[in-house]
């Protein structure tokens with residue numbers, strides 16, 4: 001049976017050409033009719049930004065063509081779809097990625113060359129789409145790239161924030177300044193507005209006999225962002241929602257002269273999709289944030305459910321076979337209640353049927369064990385904003401607790417047998433010490449140890465499993481634990497690296513794991529090797545292709561193991577090193593242009609780029625640099641010659657309210673100002689803080705890095721993903737046995753990393769018993785702290801409490817173990833210097849890193865999600 005779909009016929013003739021001169025004509029057309037440039041100015045009188053927009057509009061035609069074919073085909077085949085629900089997608093720039101993924105780089109390079117431009121310059125005219133904070137948001141972006149490349153039917157769903165991640169500037173004193181990111185100011189050629197696809201989203205109001213009458217309603221409008229796969233005609237979709245008022249404008253208010261009131265509705269609605277909250281791994285308890293979460297979850301579920309209904313009518317039992325929703329951390333977990341509401345209230349299913357379907361359709365990923373990052377909404381807030389959902393959550397909690405009663409009773413009896421009850425009951429709630437949360441508020445971190453009231457042990461045990469629990473910090477205040485809601489409502493729960501998946505089973509989800517061990521899985525993170533190796537490091541990519549004799553490795557990254565046999569080859573090493581050197585020179589030029597700092601290109605390039613956080617320990621890194629500076633200053637000219645020159649680079653944003661993180665940013669900058677201008681150390685040490693670290697910076701920094709810092713306190717970094725990007729680009733790791741570092745060490749050989757510090761298993765004991773009386777400060781640590789205190793880097797007063805935080809146990813508490821790990825860190829740093837002197841050995845290791853990075857392709861990760869959680873299979877789109 002031959003099926004001729006309308007798109008086949010229609011697009012065959014409309015399909016854009018890939019011949020350079022035809023592409024050039026197309027670019028000119030777009031410059032004239034999309035950008036609106038007068039033909040007299042085309043091409044020579046135009047600025048790069050205009051030409052970029054013309055080129056982007058032309059590339060967009062190719063994307064849309066393949067996008068339509070893909071989506072039509074999938075719609076016709078009706079396979080099971082995965083929907084990736086995420087409050088963040090940190091996409092970065094699209095032009096080069098699109099051109100490369102579509103395999104049109106040469107075509108477009110030639111076409112724009114003939115017009116007098118080069119593609120590289122145009123690429124810089126694009127604004128970064130920074131709709132994410134850090135690791136979690138960038139992971140979502142890598143995942144949708146892999147989904148498209150693997151031909152997996154699936155969409156990403158999120159929010160089209162008007163203002164993305166704040167832009168960071170560093171003022172002349174070294175302070176972080178936050179500026180708005182007006183990323184849409186030049187328009188966005190990569191999106192397709194869908195004014196016809198809108199859903200109503202309700203808030204507030206009341207519930208009468210299970211019927212919800214919202215008190216406020218806004219519209220969610222869809223924008224589709226085509227996501228090209230590589231070496232496949234498949235183009236996936238990222239659908240982002242914008243919030244709009246239901247009524248455009250209140251004309252009668254306007255006519256009465258009430259201008260503010262006339263536009264009030266619009267402003268209130270637009271607020272919902274206005275800003276991305278600049279918080280990484282911290283909960284932010286604002287009603288507007290919950291509003292955002294419900295807004296995009298509801299729109300996405302309504303959209304997917306409507307699509308299902310159009311095909312399958314009321315055959316709801318089929319839903320879990322046609323759709324799966326992956327919840328990216330706790331932000332979208334209101335989906336559990338919203339899917340229940342849609343099935344019960346709108347589709348008239350009974351509770352049990354709806355619950356069975358929900359539990360088979362949702363899955364949940366946890367990304368952090370920081371207790372303050374696990375969202376808990378006050379019942380009062382959630383109940384006011386979403387009264388019907390609160391009712392549903394209440395019932396889920398009740399049924400859940402009832403189902404546990406027998407088990408809990410047995411447990412309590414067992415406990416009593418072993419341990420007859422003393423007059424005072426055991427503490428019902430183990431108090432974690434979420435110090436970073438307190439530090440964020442600028443409060444001193446101190447243990448609180450109030451007396452707990454006696455509590456019925458059964459009640460207490462049930463409370464600890466409860467989705468609705470009492471706030472341990474505030475008596476009588478009830479909270480909805482969103483992570484627990486997600487665990488109970490999902491078919492699968494996963495962590496993002498082996499150690500992390502193990503930790504969540506032992507700690508934050510212990511009781512849930514014991515009740516339903518089958519739900520718990522691991523999916524070690526990955527990154528897209530297209531953006532993070534092939535496109536950002538063309539020199540290395542070419543050498544790899546030449547050496548392996550194939551260019552298929554970006555889609556089959558395990559082929560990189562073929563590099564292993566060249567690791568000792570001196571000629572090959574030379575070529576490998578030359579590429580690194582070239583990347584360093586390019587980076588130095590970019591840093592010079594952006595910061596004015598001159599960097600030599602021969603020293604070891606040592607880089608730490610990630611959100612600024614106490615647990616990530618940028619502080620420990622800068623303390624070791626301070627000590628190095630001290631050593632240099634006190635060395636004789638002869639001794640100085642023995643130092644291995646280093647360029648140390650930092651990048652990362654501090655959450656705007658995170659007090660200590662902001663001090664760390666300032667310290668790094670102040671150290672840079674002193675060190676970089678000190679003739680004594682000259683080219684032996686440089687300290688650079690790149691302002692406004694983002695995806696674009698990462699693409700320049702990672703290929704140039706020789707050493708990267710992955711130095712989180714063991715047990716705190718869920719996975720890390722920059723570690724994988726650095727590894728792919730042949731950058732050595734100094735790090736702790738934490739997150740995915742452990743798995744990287746397995747692939748590369750532990751002896752090839754510079755591992756130091758306490759293990760995850762040793763950390764709790766140190767915190768509990770040794771921390772308070774820790775006196776064993778290494779003299780080098782003492783020296784570095786002294787230099788923070790004594791005004792060597794200025795701002796004497798300002799830095800005192802930063803020094804205290806890791807040193808004075810009455811004022812701080814060094815929760816993240818900077819002091820006890822410091823000596824071993826310096827030992828590892830010395831080892832780094834030693835190995836760097838042996839360039840052949842360094843390069844051998846570098847090659848082994850790249851060769852061992854195949855496992856960390858997000859293609860592998862996504863295949864595992866597809867096979868082990870989603871049950872979604874590839875549906876490749878026929879070529880034409």
Ligand code: 475
Pocket residue numbers: 133134135136137139279280281282283329367368373496525717718719720721739
């Ligand atoms: C982990 N973000 C990394 C990465 O799995 C890991 C954002 C807003 C509010 C609360 N939290 C966030 C995160 O929790 C986050 O980015 N987590 C990171 O996820 C991907 O590689 O170790 O810290």
